[in-house]
Amino acid sequence: MDNITFHQITKCFGRLRALDEVSLTLNSSCAMLLAGPNGAGKSTLINILLGLYLPDGGEIHVDGLCIPIDNKLKARMGYLPESVAFSENLSGWAMMSFFAHARGIGRNRMHEVMERIGLSHASRRAISSYSKGMRQRLALGISVLHEPEVLILDEPTSGLDQEGLGVLWSLLDEWREKGRLILISSHDLGILEKRVDKFCILRAGSVVACDEPPALRRQASLPVKVRFTLKEDSSGQADFIEGLRGHFPSLQIIQDGCSIRIEMQSERIVDLMASAFSNEHPLIESMRVTEPEMENIYEHLLMSA
Amino acid sequence: MGKVARALIWHEFLERSRDRWILVLTLLFVLLSSGITLYGKAGDMSQGEVVGPSLVTLSSLLIPLVGLLLGFDAVVGERERRTLNLLLSMPIHRWELIVAKFLGRFIPLAFAILAGIFSASFMMEDGYEAGLNRLIVPSLLLGASFLALGILVSSVVLRQATASSLLITIWFLLVFFYDLGILGALVITDGALPDSLCAGLVVANPVGLYRIVMIQRFGGDDFFSGFGMDAYIPGPGVEAFIWLGWIGGALLLSVFFLHLKRERT
DSSP states (O other): OOEEEEEEEEEEETTEEEEEEEEEEEETTEEEEEEOSTTSSHHHHHHHHTTSSOOSEEEEEETTEEOOOOHHHHTTEEEEOTTOOOOTTSBHHHHHHHHHHHHTOOHHHHHHHHHHTTOGGGTTSBGGGOOHHHHHHHHHHHHHTTOOSEEEEESTTTTOOHHHHHHHHHHHHHHHHTTOEEEEEOSOHHHHGGGOSEEEEEETTEEEEEEOHHHHHHHHTOOEEEEEEEOSOHHHHHHHHHHHHHHOTTSOEEEETTEEEEEEOGGGHHHHHHHHTTTOOTTEEEEEEEOOOHHHHHHHHHHHO | OOHHHHHHHHHHHHHHHTOHHHHHHHHHHHHHHHHHHHHHHHSSSOHHHHHHHHHHHHHHHHHHHHHHHHHTTTTHHHHHTTOHHHHHTSSOOHHHHHHHHHHHHHHHHHHHHHHHHHHHHHHSOTTTHHHHHTTHHHHHHHHHHHHHHHHHHHHHOSOHHHHHHHHHHHHIIIIIIHHHHHHHHHHHTTTOSOHHHHHHHHHHSHHHHHHHHHHHHHHOTTHHHHTTOOOOOOOHHHHHHHHHHHHHHHHHHHHHHHHHHTTTO
């Protein structure tokens, strides 16, 4: 499967328009993160993709063909629901066995997945004795058990510790390498920022922005933070700041002891560096540029929509 | 049925078999039916006349309760645990999910019923135990009806707590108050209700049907007339229709509500 395209998908619940002509494309080898406040339509979109809801309008195209989400297509998808709670009185192995039998998966693959998610040692224990992270890892294992071509993860980082996050990252990398499609819905933008290729920001059932992080940064055009650390030379520091103010009169330069903080548009950084290092200032110990975090970009795009 | 549905049947059986409430009720059924048999053996009357009707009374109380208990969380439990969407995201039709839930939960129910009847049968003296075997099929049908009813309740409500309250209400209504309601209607109307309507209402309730059919089978065709009563005994065709109507109707409605509720999950 190379791509799935949502074309002008609309879904209403009574008077509520949960999705309003949403169009986006999932491509192979690409992980897309659905972000948005509660009620933005993320779960509705996922449920439509899973065939749980029927859209009121629009079409879903798989590899360019408009097809319904039937059992054949469902068999190619893997799904991790948000905060899933499996039966407490069964063991992790028994739970995985059910999904393995349902998908026609053999024991070898089950062992492999159990090993991968780090639950081999606890597979025979009742799920009631599992921690939240272990339960989430089990659910993650179940979602990839049949090696689906499309992996849909709803809040996958919920409850995961570092070890669990490591499992999640390795699975995402593997799926991407194998050219499969990944759709993630999450509020953890900070954690997932470097792990996904594309962000789709939804608000009130509409797509606010959908692109790769660099493009979203450009779209938001938020200032970057530049921090200079200077050597202890009060007269030299004053000259340095004065020089910067001369070149960039509109910038707000904040001095805090030996460190100087400046917020500015990223395209002007080259000018700043040229100015700051023009005289080969022996005063500058270090310079650090911090790009705006994805959470800030997300909030900005939401607010400005 | 597809692969997912077949796996679900086994999974449901496994899960329900480990349910402590079901184990406790099965044990209770075995103990009480054995106790009734031992008590029946002690008297001078024919064991068949004493033990059979007593077991019918016990079964008509306990089997509906076990059936409802097994069914009430079938769908709403999955919904609350957020596993319903996970199940439905697999290649399975909604009707298959309901039927698989029903079949998977029917196995432990059948085991509980058979354990109760066979434990009584085992303690009966030779020649009488065959009589108790007549209880098996109607008891399984009674259990299946209430299991299907439990699954229906589970498909309608959105909270497990609501389902459990409804379960108790349905049990009281159908097991205890239904006949009283018909009696009350007769008193209020001063017996003006047509006999056919009253008779139809009695057997329309699976518990009423079970009681009438089983008591007639144990007591013989003249049992009710011996007490000066004129009971309507449905023929095998009508009896089968009522049983299948309850089981099939409840399951069909469950599928309908599962379809309806997908828009509100």
